[in-house]
Amino acid sequence: MSKFLEVTNLNVSFPTEDGEVRASNEVSYSVGLGETLAIVGESGSGKSVSNLAVMGLHNPVRTKITGSAVLNLADGPVDVISASADTVRRLRGKSMSMIFQDPMSALHPFFTIGDQIAEAWHLYNKGSKKDGIKKATEMLDLVGIPDAASRAHDYPHQFSGGMRQRAMIAMALVNNPSLLIADEPTTALDVTVQSQILQLLKDLQKEFNMAIILITHDLGVVAEVADRICVMYGGRIVEDGTVDDIFYRPEHPYTLGLLNSVPRITAGESHRLRAIPGQPPSLISLPSGCAFQPRCEYSTKVSSGACASTVPSLSDKGSGHLSRCHLDAADLNNLVKDKA
Amino acid sequence: MTENILELNNLTKFFPAKAGGIFSRAKGEVRAVDGVNLTVGRGETVGLVGESGCGKTTVGRTVMKLYEPTSGQIVFDGQDITNLDRKEMKPIRSKMQMIFQDPFSSLNPRHTVGTIISSSFTIHDIEPEGGVEHAVRELLTLVGLNPEHINRFPHEFSGGQRQRIGIARSLALKPKLIVADEPVSALDVSIQAQVVNLLDDLQKEFGLSYLFVAHDLSIVQHISDRVVVMYLGKVMEMAPTRELFANPRHPYTKALLSAVPVADPKIGRSRERIILQGDLPSPVNPPSGCVFNTRCWKAQDICRSVVPETIQISPLQTVACHFPEV
Amino acid sequence: MSVMKITARRLIATTSVAALAASVVLVGGMNSASAATAKPVTGGTLNYYTHAEQFPNLDPQRIYTGRDIAFLSSYLMRTLVSYKPVPGKDGATLVADMATNTGVPSNKAKTWKFTLRPGVSWEDGKPVTCADVKYGWSRTFATDVYVEGPAYPIAWLDIPKDKDGSSAYKGPYKKTGQALFDKSINCSADNRTITFNLARTVPDFNYYLTYLAGGPVPKAKDTGDKYDLRPMASGPYMIKKYAINDEMVLVRNPKWKKSSDPIRTPYPDDIVVTFGMDEDVRDQIDLEDQIPNGINMDGLQPSNNVAFFEDPTKKNRRMNNYDPYTSYLAANNSAGHLDCLDVRKAVFFAFDNQSLIDLSGGTTYYGEMGDNPVKPVIGMDYAPTKGNIHDPNFKIGGNPEYAKTLLEKAKTSCPDAYDRATNPAKGLKYYRADTATNKKAAVLVEAALKKAGFVIETVYKPSGTYNANLETYKKETDFLSSGWGADWANASTVIPELWGDGCCNYTQNQKTPEYAPFIKKVNLALVELDRKKQAKMWQELSQYGMDQYWYIRTVFGKSQQTWGSKIGGVYYWEPQGSFGFGQIYIKP
Amino acid sequence: MLTFVARRLAYTIILLAIVSLTIFFIFDLIPVDPARLVCSKQCTPSLVEANRHRLGLDVSVLEQWWRFIVGLFAGRTFGEEGIAITCAAPALGYSFSRHECVTTIVAEAFPFTLSLALGAFVLWLSVGISLGVLSARKKGKFADRAASVFVLVGTSLPTFITGILVVLFIVLQFNLVNPLELGNWHNPFTEPLGWLQTFFFPCATLALAYAATYTRFTRSNVIETSSEDFIRTARAKGLTEKVILRKHTLRAALAPIVTIAGLDFAGLLGGAIITEGIFGLNGLGRLSIKAVTQTYDLPIIVATTLIASAFVLIMNLIVDIAYAFIDPRVRTS
Numbered sequence A: 001m002s003k004f005l006e007v008t009n010l011n012v013s014f015p016t017e018d019g020e021v022r023a024s025n026e027v028s029y030s031v032g033l034g035e036t037l038a039i040v041g042e043s044g045s046g047k048s049v050s051n052l053a054v055m056g057l058h059n060p061v062r063t064k065i066t067g068s069a070v071l072n073l074a075d076g077p078v079d080v081i082s083a084s085a086d087t088v089r090r091l092r093g094k095s096m097s098m099i100f101q102d103p104m105s106a107l108h109p110f111f112t113i114g115d116q117i118a119e120a121w122h123l124y125n126k127g128s129k130k131d132g133i134k135k136a137t138e139m140l141d142l143v144g145i146p147d148a149a150s151r152a153h154d155y156p157h158q159f160s161g162g163m164r165q166r167a168m169i170a171m172a173l174v175n176n177p178s179l180l181i182a183d184e185p186t187t188a189l190d191v192t193v194q195s196q197i198l199q200l201l202k203d204l205q206k207e208f209n210m211a212i213i214l215i216t217h218d219l220g221v222v223a224e225v226a227d228r229i230c231v232m233y234g235g236r237i238v239e240d241g242t243v244d245d246i247f248y249r250p251e252h253p254y255t256l257g258l259l260n261s262v263p264r265i266t267a268g269e270s271h272r273l274r275a276i277p278g279q280p281p282s283l284i285s286l287p288s289g290c291a292f293q294p295r296c297e298y299s300t301k302v303s304s305g306a307c308a309s310t311v312p313s314l315s316d317k318g319s320g321h322l323s324r325c326h327l328d329a330a331d332l333n334n335l336v337k338d339k340a
Numbered sequence B: 001m002t003e004n005i006l007e008l009n010n011l012t013k014f015f016p017a018k019a020g021g022i023f024s025r026a027k028g029e030v031r032a033v034d035g036v037n038l039t040v041g042r043g044e045t046v047g048l049v050g051e052s053g054c055g056k057t058t059v060g061r062t063v064m065k066l067y068e069p070t071s072g073q074i075v076f077d078g079q080d081i082t083n084l085d086r087k088e089m090k091p092i093r094s095k096m097q098m099i100f101q102d103p104f105s106s107l108n109p110r111h112t113v114g115t116i117i118s119s120s121f122t123i124h125d126i127e128p129e130g131g132v133e134h135a136v137r138e139l140l141t142l143v144g145l146n147p148e149h150i151n152r153f154p155h156e157f158s159g160g161q162r163q164r165i166g167i168a169r170s171l172a173l174k175p176k177l178i179v180a181d182e183p184v185s186a187l188d189v190s191i192q193a194q195v196v197n198l199l200d201d202l203q204k205e206f207g208l209s210y211l212f213v214a215h216d217l218s219i220v221q222h223i224s225d226r227v228v229v230m231y232l233g234k235v236m237e238m239a240p241t242r243e244l245f246a247n248p249r250h251p252y253t254k255a256l257l258s259a260v261p262v263a264d265p266k267i268g269r270s271r272e273r274i275i276l277q278g279d280l281p282s283p284v285n286p287p288s289g290c291v292f293n294t295r296c297w298k299a300q301d302i303c304r305s306v307v308p309e310t311i312q313i314s315p316l317q318t319v320a321c322h323f324p325e326v
Numbered sequence C: 001m002s003v004m005k006i007t008a009r010r011l012i013a014t015t016s017v018a019a020l021a022a023s024v025v026l027v028g029g030m031n032s033a034s035a036a037t038a039k040p041v042t043g044g045t046l047n048y049y050t051h052a053e054q055f056p057n058l059d060p061q062r063i064y065t066g067r068d069i070a071f072l073s074s075y076l077m078r079t080l081v082s083y084k085p086v087p088g089k090d091g092a093t094l095v096a097d098m099a100t101n102t103g104v105p106s107n108k109a110k111t112w113k114f115t116l117r118p119g120v121s122w123e124d125g126k127p128v129t130c131a132d133v134k135y136g137w138s139r140t141f142a143t144d145v146y147v148e149g150p151a152y153p154i155a156w157l158d159i160p161k162d163k164d165g166s167s168a169y170k171g172p173y174k175k176t177g178q179a180l181f182d183k184s185i186n187c188s189a190d191n192r193t194i195t196f197n198l199a200r201t202v203p204d205f206n207y208y209l210t211y212l213a214g215g216p217v218p219k220a221k222d223t224g225d226k227y228d229l230r231p232m233a234s235g236p237y238m239i240k241k242y243a244i245n246d247e248m249v250l251v252r253n254p255k256w257k258k259s260s261d262p263i264r265t266p267y268p269d270d271i272v273v274t275f276g277m278d279e280d281v282r283d284q285i286d287l288e289d290q291i292p293n294g295i296n297m298d299g300l301q302p303s304n305n306v307a308f309f310e311d312p313t314k315k316n317r318r319m320n321n322y323d324p325y326t327s328y329l330a331a332n333n334s335a336g337h338l339d340c341l342d343v344r345k346a347v348f349f350a351f352d353n354q355s356l357i358d359l360s361g362g363t364t365y366y367g368e369m370g371d372n373p374v375k376p377v378i379g380m381d382y383a384p385t386k387g388n389i390h391d392p393n394f395k396i397g398g399n400p401e402y403a404k405t406l407l408e409k410a411k412t413s414c415p416d417a418y419d420r421a422t423n424p425a426k427g428l429k430y431y432r433a434d435t436a437t438n439k440k441a442a443v444l445v446e447a448a449l450k451k452a453g454f455v456i457e458t459v460y461k462p463s464g465t466y467n468a469n470l471e472t473y474k475k476e477t478d479f480l481s482s483g484w485g486a487d488w489a490n491a492s493t494v495i496p497e498l499w500g501d502g503c504c505n506y507t508q509n510q511k512t513p514e515y516a517p518f519i520k521k522v523n524l525a526l527v528e529l530d531r532k533k534q535a536k537m538w539q540e541l542s543q544y545g546m547d548q549y550w551y552i553r554t555v556f557g558k559s560q561q562t563w564g565s566k567i568g569g570v571y572y573w574e575p576q577g578s579f580g581f582g583q584i585y586i587k588p
Numbered sequence D: 001m002l003t004f005v006a007r008r009l010a011y012t013i014i015l016l017a018i019v020s021l022t023i024f025f026i027f028d029l030i031p032v033d034p035a036r037l038v039c040s041k042q043c044t045p046s047l048v049e050a051n052r053h054r055l056g057l058d059v060s061v062l063e064q065w066w067r068f069i070v071g072l073f074a075g076r077t078f079g080e081e082g083i084a085i086t087c088a089a090p091a092l093g094y095s096f097s098r099h100e101c102v103t104t105i106v107a108e109a110f111p112f113t114l115s116l117a118l119g120a121f122v123l124w125l126s127v128g129i130s131l132g133v134l135s136a137r138k139k140g141k142f143a144d145r146a147a148s149v150f151v152l153v154g155t156s157l158p159t160f161i162t163g164i165l166v167v168l169f170i171v172l173q174f175n176l177v178n179p180l181e182l183g184n185w186h187n188p189f190t191e192p193l194g195w196l197q198t199f200f201f202p203c204a205t206l207a208l209a210y211a212a213t214y215t216r217f218t219r220s221n222v223i224e225t226s227s228e229d230f231i232r233t234a235r236a237k238g239l240t241e242k243v244i245l246r247k248h249t250l251r252a253a254l255a256p257i258v259t260i261a262g263l264d265f266a267g268l269l270g271g272a273i274i275t276e277g278i279f280g281l282n283g284l285g286r287l288s289i290k291a292v293t294q295t296y297d298l299p300i301i302v303a304t305t306l307i308a309s310a311f312v313l314i315m316n317l318i319v320d321i322a323y324a325f326i327d328p329r330v331r332t333s
Helices: A049-055 A085-091 A111-124 A128-142 A161-173 A191-208 A221-223 A245-248 A255-261 A303-309 A330-340 B056-063 B086-093 B111-125 B131-140 B146-151 B159-171 B187-204 B215-223 B241-246 B251-259 B265-270 B301-305 C010-015 C066-075 C131-139 C154-158 C178-182 C224-228 C279-287 C302-309 C312-317 C341-350 C355-358 C400-413 C415-422 C435-453 C464-475 C495-499 C515-526 C531-547 D002-029 D044-053 D060-076 D102-137 D142-156 D160-172 D192-226 D229-237 D241-269 D274-278 D285-295 D298-326 D328-332
Strands: A005-016 A018-032 A036-040 A064-073 A076-079 A096-099 A179-183 A211-216 A228-233 A236-242 B004-017 B028-040 B047-048 B073-076 B096-099 B177-181 B209-213 B226-233 B234-240 B310-314 B317-320 C045-049 C081-083 C094-096 C105-106 C113-114 C185-187 C193-195 C236-244 C247-252 C270-274 C293-294 C316-329 C367-370 C428-433 C456-461 C477-485 C551-562 D076-078 D085-087
Touching: A005 A049, A018 A036, A018 A049, A018 A211, A018 A228, A018 A236, A036 A221, A049 A064, A049 A096, A049 A179, A049 C367, A064 A330, A064 B251, A096 A161, A096 B265, A111 A128, A111 A161, A111 D229, A128 A161, A161 A191, A161 A211, A179 A191, A191 A221, A191 B251, A191 C316, A211 A221, A211 A303, A221 A245, A221 B265, A221 C464, A228 A245, A236 A245, A236 A255, A245 B265, A245 C355, A255 A330, A255 B187, A255 C094, A303 C131, B004 B056, B004 B209, B004 D192, B028 B047, B028 B056, B028 B209, B028 B234, B047 B056, B056 B096, B056 B177, B086 B096, B096 B159, B111 B146, B111 B159, B131 B146, B177 C515, B187 C551, B209 B215, B215 B241, B226 B241, B226 B251, B234 B241, B234 B310, B234 C247, C105 C551, C131 C193, C154 D142, C178 C185, C178 C415, C224 D085, C236 C270, C247 D241, C279 C293, C279 D160, C293 C551, C302 C316, C302 C551, C312 C316, C312 D060, C316 C367, C341 C400, C341 C415, C341 C435, C341 C551, C355 C367, C355 C435, C400 C415, C428 C435, C428 C464, C428 C477, C464 C477, C495 C515, C515 C531, C531 D142, D002 D060, D002 D298, D085 D102, D102 D142, D102 D192, D102 D274, D102 D285, D102 D298, D142 D192, D160 D192, D192 D241, D192 D274, D229 D241, D241 D298, D274 D285, D285 D298, D298 D328
Parallel strands: A036 A211, A036 A228, A096 A179, A179 A211, B047 B209, B047 B226, B096 B177, B177 B209, C045 C270, C045 C293, C428 C456
Antiparallel strands: A005 A018, A005 A064, A064 A076, A228 A236, B004 B028, B004 B073, B226 B234, B234 B317, B310 B317, C081 C094, C105 C113, C113 C193, C185 C193, C236 C247, C247 C270, C316 C477, C316 C551, C367 C551, D076 D085
């Protein structure tokens, strides 16, 4: 059975004066209805780029996109990469929606929250202006904004950060889309508000049976809401697996490093953090071979210097857990144990 | 020599809330910091946490005398610096340094790294042993940067490296206290760990004291000896790190901790979560009684009318709550 | 938008303006419109255009400029006596206008009598009376209201003076001293004969009556300051519209009778003056003959002169004449400045006059070196002086060697002045208005003087306020440049004003030992009734001042006029230094 | 909002008082004696003194200023004894060189300035904004390059050059306007064609430079706004590009233009000296420049300077209020 969104071999690059920025390289992932896929990576890992491509939000002139991203809609599949711009536009907001990191700048400062939500509704529904505001109020109520009927007439700057993000969600969901792409939706928010928003997303997913793609750098957030995780590094997916696969059976040295570098609130004794040395690579001049190789403490363990010369393939060691590393998962495990 | 490098006694900082225009009078005041008592011991790291708008950054800046305190007392290294003027603060400033959140805007883009770091010497008219350049190179080495890069400009460095430059600058005068205002929150996860480790190492090497202002509880837990939790300008709870995280006494601390996502799915799934309702009230018009009462699930009538006393629960732990957790 | 041309001529125009008469010095071989040979025709609209936004004044008692007197007296306002409206030398002849003759002097020219012609009337039909003339004269005394016009009546009429030198009569509005004034001018019973009683002999009194200021104003129509906008007409035209910054429209005055006016014949049906024309646009109109029935009232910008005056196809649309003005460089003769004849002479011989004249347009358009404050066009009062430009050592491009020898002489004759002029720590100061042209000129002056061993510094003063501050500057600077024109064909309006106790003596010569005998002779010359004898005295006085080098150099200026191809009857009216407006007609 | 307006109004009035007082002090400091300027051949001390009295310069600066302020509200009488001239309120002074109350002179000049400013304003806004939007939309393409040439020409050619070229070629060479009628006033309501004849070319000349600036400004604002997050949001909603541009981008991109356009317009209301000069328009700019350079007519200089600053201050107020309507963040905070 095919999943709702199937992204296959997606390449996104931007030609610039300094060279081609290869932001997304042979990226493949999929997400089903009711499922949450987290895409994890640091800044510059290309984690947002492929999703913007799915939404058709890249500047068509300045972006080169190849590969496919198929939405399996009720009336048949559509490849949003090859479809016409207008076709993709008609899917935006209706079949797939997106929310962004900074809800302040993502909302138009000059229009009321209600108007902005109603505008999205009017695109795909017939109704009077009044109906639109009514629908907007309904949605605001749904996302937990108290006194929604009067708050609908407020402007974004009159909302708090958390409420703005709720309003963004209300706007994204007003046409009942099957896919919600949430790009760092809680990064700009305080922790107490973050947990509210994450809970809201979970509740709404249940209610609407949505597929959610959560783009984030925060492993804590991922651990709490994701079903599957794709870890990205240097524009490539380096590891892809279930939450437990990634957190308890990581097969890529980068994933491992990332997990180790996060201080854990539950850890009893404070220990020295195991930082990953070096800097993330530039997408313009990726290292040859494995992009992580310059920072990888295990690269010397691979014979014949393959790490520096050959890009490892994203291989499935069974059970749908994929990793892009020259080292075998078992070998990696042994090396980690040796070190400890 | 006193035991504490820094003592804040009932520190208060109010900002006038203006409505604009030259004839408008102040409409009220933002009670950014409202009666904060806090100590930082020598060689100790005190984490100052809370959500945005809780006043933690204002505390840091008031300590540095970047803001004039409205009332209260700041004692640094045994000396009351509350009412010192700019000139009198100058010798103090060399012993008290600040690291900022944004490594992009806190470094002058037109100056080389060497100039930026050596400015600490020139401002205070200090000639370090072996000359300024030698000292700068040593500092660069110390924070893990290539000393050969002394003549490069800030934009030639990555975010983490820039934060290292900021740290090198603050270390130039061998300070006793460093106020670190969200020093890693602008950095990527893998880089955050590098900087946190660096701060750890430097503390061990120089016996530094840190007042570590951050919103990221996991980082604070990792680096701090003691943690102070603030909410709407007031200290809610203060405790040794382990105590605080293992056994939070203030409902707000508890909610805050439970809201922090844990990078461990199993724990995340199993633990009980407290999701606070609503948003932070406005600091211009804070709730009466306990400032947390509007979001507190344990709030009673008394919470809405009486400001809770700060209770000493154990020698090192205080909490300001009518109904602390047990 | 216009860049103000601060040429020497402009400076003159702002300090003083005048008219003169007598002998004609047409520029040899230059283009000048021939007098009307064709028969003039009546009809059409005559256009004038100017960059100025208005006439400086229309109120007769406030007018001092030759061009405006020429214009207004030709069309609008008659005077008791007028200059003959003809080209050439004859133009300086006085003719009776509203009066029946050019005046009858008696009592050693202390009493002058005039009689009004019958039929002379205002535009409202009322006759012009002696009372009107008397009232007109009285207005000159209202110095708190009118300051612009000539002030000869205050100096001449037999009215006592207050302690501060002002007249005891304060004009018709304050009426202080009215009885004193009433005694000085008498009207006959029929209100047509007017008698002026003067405090001293004024041989050339009747020349003043060519000024509009000496003309009548009907008391009933006097609107004070506002009379300047709408004066009553007595001439063949009257004002239909006068809007500052816009235009003036003159139409025929139905009450004017040819029978009462021996000198005017109105040709155009109406006359329109357009104000505020951009200078580039104005010149372009002339160059391309855009308005064939139009006349440029200002003259072209110097940069356009060559294009117009050297194009033979335009030869009937232009003229180039000596104007009434002399521009001069006055030396500060007071102690502590150029109080040394040898030094002043050295400056004179050091000057590179050729370059300076070339800079301003050359001898063709700007003017020629003069030898006198009095200009040849004035007639009998001018005679070439000895010395200065006629000195064998004078070189128009400068003679630094000779200047050096003079300076060497000064070292012993007046060591203080020598020291000031040559000591690098002191040096001479030359105050000039801060304009582009002056800056270029200053370079030439400084270079020439330095060559002769002088130390000189040019001090630039704000150009807009330069003239207003001349009284202060004249005491501080070592040189001051300005200009002057005679009020009429008598050096009595030149020499006392520039070197004596008149308005515009910038030489600071009053404290020099040479001044006392000079002013004594000036006062004698002023009351000399024998015109020939008087002329001789002026010539001697010119020579005297030039010998002292009170003026270091003088330049006799020229001016140019241009007009459209359908304009006929143009000539240069010598005494007014302007068009003879009254004879201009539109060619069919 | 009402208190905001009232407060700003009070603020504006006080500022105007300060500005006017400053103007009086400045003109007092300038080393020019207007009393001396107007007398010609015979500048005796008594004459200068009489003149000072006539011009009202024989009292202290504060007194001069106070008389001016009183005159603004109560009218003023100049001169005395039989020839007194009364200027009705609001009296801005009396010009002895123009023999007219300054208020009348200004009232005559203002329609020219207003016509010029308004005409140019409409032209440059419509041209500037549409070109700016076009070139932002076609960034890097031919239309954008053509627009950038226009911007270059418009911003680098000073008005005095374009103005003279326009006059010399269009007016004189092709005889589109009779040079003697250049600058004639025509009532735009009763003689629209005459008005156009007088004002079209000056407005176009003046608008050229401004339109170029506004093209550049609009272009960069539209490009900048297009990369704003909320535009991405609008796109993510599924809005068409047309709606995004018209509703979302332009609304935000053009808001700052209100401020600069208001102030530019206010600046022009004080008089466009160069353009008025070239085209012979007797507006406030020409009035002041002539008063300064030719007649040193102090009452006119004071009045025009004050009027120009009043326009700027008042327009500032209007712009602020307008901005509050456009940008809810200003309104509600």
